[in-house]
Amino acid sequence: MSEERKPVLRIVGGHPVLDLVNTVTPRRPGGTEHLPSPTALLAWSRRVGLVDAGEAHGVSAAWRARSGSAGQALHATLDVRESVYEVLAARLADPRPEPGARPGGDPAAGAGAALEHLALRWSAATTRSTLVGSAERAARVVVGTDPAFLVPDRLAFAAVELLRTADLSQLKECPVGEGGCGWLFLDQSRNGSRRWCAMADCGVQAKTRKLTARRRADRAATVRA
Numbered sequence: 001m002s003e004e005r006k007p008v009l010r011i012v013g014g015h016p017v018l019d020l021v022n023t024v025t026p027r028r029p030g031g032t033e034h035l036p037s038p039t040a041l042l043a044w045s046r047r048v049g050l051v052d053a054g055e056a057h058g059v060s061a062a063w064r065a066r067s068g069s070a071g072q073a074l075h076a077t078l079d080v081r082e083s084v085y086e087v088l089a090a091r092l093a094d095p096r097p098e099p100g101a102r103p104g105g106d107p108a109a110g111a112g113a114a115l116e117h118l119a120l121r122w123s124a125a126t127t128r129s130t131l132v133g134s135a136e137r138a139a140r141v142v143v144g145t146d147p148a149f150l151v152p153d154r155l156a157f158a159a160v161e162l163l164r165t166a167d168l169s170q171l172k173e174c175p176v177g178e179g180g181c182g183w184l185f186l187d188q189s190r191n192g193s194r195r196w197c198a199m200a201d202c203g204v205q206a207k208t209r210k211l212t213a214r215r216r217a218d219r220a221a222t223v224r225a
Contacts, residue, residue: 009034009044012197014186015166016048017159020077021085022197027173027182038063038070041077045151050158055150062147069148076152080121084159086114088184092173115163122160125153174202 013019023044024031035041042059045051051059063070090111128146133139143157144150170187174180174197183197196202 010198010201011048012183012185014170014188015158015162016050017080017084017155017162018184018186019048020081020155021088022183022185023081025181025183026176027085027184028176031182035074035078038074041074041151050154051150055144055147058147059150066148073149073152076121076149077155080118080152080155080159083114083118083121084162085184087111087118087163088168088171091168091171092184118156118159118163121152121156125149125156128153129157 009023009025011019013022021027023034025034035044042051042056045059046053046056059073063073125143126141128149129141129143130145131139132142141157144153146153166186170192172185172187172194174183174185175195176182180202181197185194185197187194
């Protein structure tokens, strides 16, 4: 799928981390990168609700004040993205691994290493987090005490949460073999019948191609007759 088919990057994953995974179109090597710069990353973070306007201002100020920090934050974010994708791609290839098997098993031997890499990102994020609470309220973790790394730190925490708590039996991939983009999403439809990242995008394109092919075949059959 070309970038032109997604002039506005759709938010369709059902979880911010899946929408992060979907910032490459198609979701294959050589796909279009939708987070080419720290500025694009910050705009995307606002759009998915990862940071609010005040936090985005703080992130931008921190990046200006610390040379190289914007690039480091972008690199860390893309690292989280690719680690999560490798783990989830293995899950899709082998949705029901044998008890005791490493996540993903043979279909993606690197999934275990990707999971360990993600854990390191999560561990680094915890060092930039703090625990707050009181006698009246339960303690909670506040992620992102360093504004320069607020975005990747929150995404690392969200990624671990996704892998630990989401119902990954709902995880699906927009079917590349049928003209889809390879984006990942949680199928939370009532009957579990969702097939496309968005029916208005990949679904319509696929149906249009099938209709065109059918009409060509009909015309060819008429000519032969």
